[in-house]
Amino acid sequence: MTNTWNRRHILSLADFVPDEYDTVLQTATSFAEVLSRRTKKVPTLQGQVVANLFFEPSTRTRNSFELAAKRLSADTLSFAPGTSSLSKGETILDTAKTYWAMGTDLMVIRHQQAGVSSAIASLMDRLGAKVRVLNAGDGQHEHPSQALLDLFTITSQLDAKHPRISLLADKKIAIVGDIVHSRVARSNIWSLTATGAQVHLAAPPTLAPKLLAEYTAISDDSAQNRQLYLHWQVEPALQDADFVMTLRLQKERMTQHLLPSGREYHQLFGITRERLKLCKPDVKVLHPGPVNRGVEISSDLMDDPQFSLISQQVASGVAVRMALLYLMGSGK
Amino acid sequence: MTNTWNRRHILSLADFVPDEYDTVLQTATSFAEVLSRRTKKVPTLQGQVVANLFFEPSTRTRNSFELAAKRLSADTLSFAPGTSSLSKGETILDTAKTYWAMGTDLMVIRHQQAGVSSAIASLMDRLGAKVRVLNAGDGQHEHPSQALLDLFTITSQLDAKHPRISLLADKKIAIVGDIVHSRVARSNIWSLTATGAQVHLAAPPTLAPKLLAEYTAISDDSAQNRQLYLHWQVEPALQDADFVMTLRLQKERMTQHLLPSGREYHQLFGITRERLKLCKPDVKVLHPGPVNRGVEISSDLMDDPQFSLISQQVASGVAVRMALLYLMGSGK
Amino acid sequence: MTNTWNRRHILSLADFVPDEYDTVLQTATSFAEVLSRRTKKVPTLQGQVVANLFFEPSTRTRNSFELAAKRLSADTLSFAPGTSSLSKGETILDTAKTYWAMGTDLMVIRHQQAGVSSAIASLMDRLGAKVRVLNAGDGQHEHPSQALLDLFTITSQLDAKHPRISLLADKKIAIVGDIVHSRVARSNIWSLTATGAQVHLAAPPTLAPKLLAEYTAISDDSAQNRQLYLHWQVEPALQDADFVMTLRLQKERMTQHLLPSGREYHQLFGITRERLKLCKPDVKVLHPGPVNRGVEISSDLMDDPQFSLISQQVASGVAVRMALLYLMGSGK
Numbered sequence: 001m002t003n004t005w006n007r008r009h010i011l012s013l014a015d016f017v018p019d020e021y022d023t024v025l026q027t028a029t030s031f032a033e034v035l036s037r038r039t040k041k042v043p044t045l046q047g048q049v050v051a052n053l054f055f056e057p058s059t060r061t062r063n064s065f066e067l068a069a070k071r072l073s074a075d076t077l078s079f080a081p082g083t084s085s086l087s088k089g090e091t092i093l094d095t096a097k098t099y100w101a102m103g104t105d106l107m108v109i110r111h112q113q114a115g116v117s118s119a120i121a122s123l124m125d126r127l128g129a130k131v132r133v134l135n136a137g138d139g140q141h142e143h144p145s146q147a148l149l150d151l152f153t154i155t156s157q158l159d160a161k162h163p164r165i166s167l168l169a170d171k172k173i174a175i176v177g178d179i180v181h182s183r184v185a186r187s188n189i190w191s192l193t194a195t196g197a198q199v200h201l202a203a204p205p206t207l208a209p210k211l212l213a214e215y216t217a218i219s220d221d222s223a224q225n226r227q228l229y230l231h232w233q234v235e236p237a238l239q240d241a242d243f244v245m246t247l248r249l250q251k252e253r254m255t256q257h258l259l260p261s262g263r264e265y266h267q268l269f270g271i272t273r274e275r276l277k278l279c280k281p282d283v284k285v286l287h288p289g290p291v292n293r294g295v296e297i298s299s300d301l302m303d304d305p306q307f308s309l310i311s312q313q314v315a316s317g318v319a320v321r322m323a324l325l326y327l328m329g330s331g332k
Numbered sequence: 333m334t335n336t337w338n339r340r341h342i343l344s345l346a347d348f349v350p351d352e353y354d355t356v357l358q359t360a361t362s363f364a365e366v367l368s369r370r371t372k373k374v375p376t377l378q379g380q381v382v383a384n385l386f387f388e389p390s391t392r393t394r395n396s397f398e399l400a401a402k403r404l405s406a407d408t409l410s411f412a413p414g415t416s417s418l419s420k421g422e423t424i425l426d427t428a429k430t431y432w433a434m435g436t437d438l439m440v441i442r443h444q445q446a447g448v449s450s451a452i453a454s455l456m457d458r459l460g461a462k463v464r465v466l467n468a469g470d471g472q473h474e475h476p477s478q479a480l481l482d483l484f485t486i487t488s489q490l491d492a493k494h495p496r497i498s499l500l501a502d503k504k505i506a507i508v509g510d511i512v513h514s515r516v517a518r519s520n521i522w523s524l525t526a527t528g529a530q531v532h533l534a535a536p537p538t539l540a541p542k543l544l545a546e547y548t549a550i551s552d553d554s555a556q557n558r559q560l561y562l563h564w565q566v567e568p569a570l571q572d573a574d575f576v577m578t579l580r581l582q583k584e585r586m587t588q589h590l591l592p593s594g595r596e597y598h599q600l601f602g603i604t605r606e607r608l609k610l611c612k613p614d615v616k617v618l619h620p621g622p623v624n625r626g627v628e629i630s631s632d633l634m635d636d637p638q639f640s641l642i643s644q645q646v647a648s649g650v651a652v653r654m655a656l657l658y659l660m661g662s663g664k
Numbered sequence: 665m666t667n668t669w670n671r672r673h674i675l676s677l678a679d680f681v682p683d684e685y686d687t688v689l690q691t692a693t694s695f696a697e698v699l700s701r702r703t704k705k706v707p708t709l710q711g712q713v714v715a716n717l718f719f720e721p722s723t724r725t726r727n728s729f730e731l732a733a734k735r736l737s738a739d740t741l742s743f744a745p746g747t748s749s750l751s752k753g754e755t756i757l758d759t760a761k762t763y764w765a766m767g768t769d770l771m772v773i774r775h776q777q778a779g780v781s782s783a784i785a786s787l788m789d790r791l792g793a794k795v796r797v798l799n800a801g802d803g804q805h806e807h808p809s810q811a812l813l814d815l816f817t818i819t820s821q822l823d824a825k826h827p828r829i830s831l832l833a834d835k836k837i838a839i840v841g842d843i844v845h846s847r848v849a850r851s852n853i854w855s856l857t858a859t860g861a862q863v864h865l866a867a868p869p870t871l872a873p874k875l876l877a878e879y880t881a882i883s884d885d886s887a888q889n890r891q892l893y894l895h896w897q898v899e900p901a902l903q904d905a906d907f908v909m910t911l912r913l914q915k916e917r918m919t920q921h922l923l924p925s926g927r928e929y930h931q932l933f934g935i936t937r938e939r940l941k942l943c944k945p946d947v948k949v950l951h952p953g954p955v956n957r958g959v960e961i962s963s964d965l966m967d968d969p970q971f972s973l974i975s976q977q978v979a980s981g982v983a984v985r986m987a988l989l990y991l992m993g994s995g996k
Binding site for chain 2: 035037038039040041059060063064066067070071080251289290291292293310311312313314315317318
């Protein structure tokens with residue numbers, strides 16, 4: 001693989017260009033092939049250190065990045081909140097600086113506050129440090145690696161050997177659920193509109209964005225805006241959709257009175273076999289996990305390999321994260 | 333080593349056959365030899381992923397499996413309760429499915445509820461997944477790797493070069509303590525009765541099983557039943573015993589009014605130098621750890637290498653777990 | 665590198681001899697060179713097991729040791745309080761014995777109580793175990809690896825290619841802050857007085873030691889005592905100092921009424937640009953971290969590479985810990 005990657009940090013998909021998406025998809029395809037071998041390890045990042053700094057608890061994403069790093073033969077360091085010196089009054093930037101001084105090459109950062117990974121990336125650049133920073137979820141802002149693995153999952157579904165963004169040019173994709181609080185939705189909107197797909201958001205009014213403009217970089221009457229639609233019911237979003245992305249419903253939204261109950265949400269916005277009949281016949285359903293069974297998706301649908309891409313998303317996660325660490329770690 | 337292992341998952345010892353026990357003992361002997369070298373690593377499981385999913389806190393067993401996996405050159409993933417997405421409402425089976433989709437080859441599972449590892453194993457089979465599942469303790473049900481390391485420890489004591497179950501055919505083994513709540517006791521009863529040993533259980537009435545029948549697979553008048561005896565005092569169990577297995581006393585049994593106090597327990601059931609005089613002169617004492625010093629065993633006895641096999645058990649644990657991961661991981 | 669190291673355990677610097685300091689500095693220099701390469705790994709401790717037993721929470725030191733061990737290609741085990749069997753009533757010595765029985769070669773131990781690592785080292789010697797023990801901080805007693813990395817940092821500042829203790833013979837070093845509770849101060853006093861430097865302690869009366877004698881091994885009128893001075897103001901300690909070591913201020917000292925407030929402490933003892941004018945023009949400031957910005961050091965000074973050696977200390981930490989693990993692990 002030749003590495004023409006020029007991006008130093010991966011913090012947001014807002015300014016990703018088509019070539020970058022295609023490079024990620026192509027590189028991830030190579031690593032997915034590595035993962036299908038019996039020995040799933042390559043020496044690419046041997047001797048390099050990947051620090052997984054998850055200031056917000058996480059199992060799935062942390063393990064996915066850790067496995068990706070190990071399969072690239074990197075050494076890993078991890079930060080677990082609770083056993084941390086943060087409770088000792090150190091600032092997050094000072095913690096990041098410590099990991100840099102220890103010899104970290106790549107930092108993967110999750111934090112409950114938007115902008116933390118960007119702040120750390122800026123600090124590293126100011127210090128002249130060669131550290132690369134990857135945003136693994138910052139508050140309600142972005143979660144680029146999740147959107148990239150979603151993109152890899154759906155484009156691989158259309159062409160397993162050569163996934164590329166142009167495959168989505170004429171597709172309709174529904175994103176259903178708690179749009180306004182979702183960093184996954186936000187990153188996915190950037191990537192999917194960049195492919196030329198029609199993106200239809202469906203959310204209850206309390207969980208819908210007030211303005212679509214905040215999700216688009218360009219002016220209102222632009223082509224991109226004519227790709228992005230908002231609905232307060234699920235049905236128009238599902239109508240003839242090729243892919244349905246469901247979002248996780250956080251229980252705390254109910255205590256905040258933004259949602260009545262899981263059961264009522266399921267009645268209005270839950271994805272069921274019945275509702276899928278509105279979509280294209282070969283529609284596929286995604287969910288970033290962990291799923292509340294019977295809330296976002298009906299339980300039987302979740303386990304039906306004809307419709308559900310959920311396990312493929314998890315598998316894609318490792319390949320895409322290997323690709324991202326590889327592109328950043330061996331780049332210029 | 334040739335690998336004739338056919339068992340997909342290791343969930344229980346209830347249906348283990350003599351050949352399987354001997355294969356484990358023989359394989360563990362080879363790995364114990366590896367562990368005596370300066371470089372204690374072999375490339376057997378290179379590129380494979382062992383996920384240690386300990387839903388119940390554990391230091392000893394988790395570290396033992398982790399070390400076993402690392403010495404076989406596997407990559408390890410771990411699940412720590414507290415930082416998990418379980419708190420986010422995901423089911424255990426969905427969590428297991430996620431680890432499978434990530435690329436896990438072997439899952440080592442501990443859970444406070446009986447049957448969890450079996451349920452995960454069934455799910456994997458239903459999915460057509462190649463994942464192997466090892467039960468590292470499920471509620472009060474079974475803890476097969478502990479019983480196998482106990483078996484390796486005592487048979488190695490009788491013939492270090494060639495431990496085998498037939499060595500125990502005419503031996504008397506006492507198991508003393510909280511039998512009814514102990515997954516260690518349950519697994520040990522399966523393995524020890526399979527060797528032809530005489531197994532004598534000793535427990536206070538509140539901690540003794542109501543029926544021995546639940547510990548045996550075959551009818552009441554069978555040979556196996558004539559191998560298994562229950563006593564409400566410790567002395568008849570110790571009389572002429574070759575090995576004494578003590579069980580850990582959980583403090584919560586006292587708050588449940590099943591036990592008066594640690595001190596009183598020690599007076600009635602604690603293993604002391606005095607009580608050991610009832611046994612064979614070369615008797616050895618085991619304990620799965622962690623020990624409450626001065627409760628299950630008197631403190632000085634615990635540290636006496638003439639009698640105590642406790643450190644050997646810990647050492648055997650790594651060799652036996654390497655053997656189990658090897659047999660499962662490189663099997664058909 | 666030839667290894668003439670004879671010390672079995674590293675528990676305290678009280679009896680370190682000049683040759684030992686110079687061996688550590690020289691070995692760390694070699695490893696610092698390894699760390700400047702793209703592939704920062706050496707196979708020195710391949711197949712050996714380093715157990716990081718941090719009974720007291722730690723991010724910085726634990727990660728530093730873990731990275732050092734990984735870069736020497738050792739396998740690592742770790743102990744996290746909270747998920748431990750300590751809560752199950754096991755003694756610390758029994759826990760250590762378990763790690764030994766599992767096959768640990770080197771134990772790195774931090775505990776909130778003074779003397780724990782020494783007790784474990786004595787146990788290992790009594791058992792005839794080959795395990796080496798390194799004290800990574802025991803209560804208010806000692807933290808040898810921190811003092812050695814401080815020594816490496818300041819001697820490398822004076823001669824990067826050939827750091828050695830004789831470079832400090834005519835230097836003045838101030839140690840400022842909570843001397844009496846600081847294991848970092850205690851270890852640093854041993855190492856710095858051994859170099860022949862003049863060591864000036866500055867602390868508020870409530871945080872100052874009552875007797876300097878407890879910090880020195882030899883009688884009152886000795887040369888060493890004439891190297892160690894105590895001040896209740898910061899200014900005389902800073903006067904013409906070559907290096908200023910600041911100590912971390914624990915918030916709990918305030919609830920213990922030993923300190924008024926962080927702000928007041930900063931006014932009286934905080935290191936600022938203004939105060940640094942008292943020192944030599946090329947003075948450098950150290951802090952073991954994590955720093956309370958604006959308390960021990962003014963925030964802008966902390967980030968000023970002209971004065972601050974804080975990041976160098978963190979980087980030195982990995983090289984010095986690699987050196988210590990190497991010297992202990994491959995020694996006689």
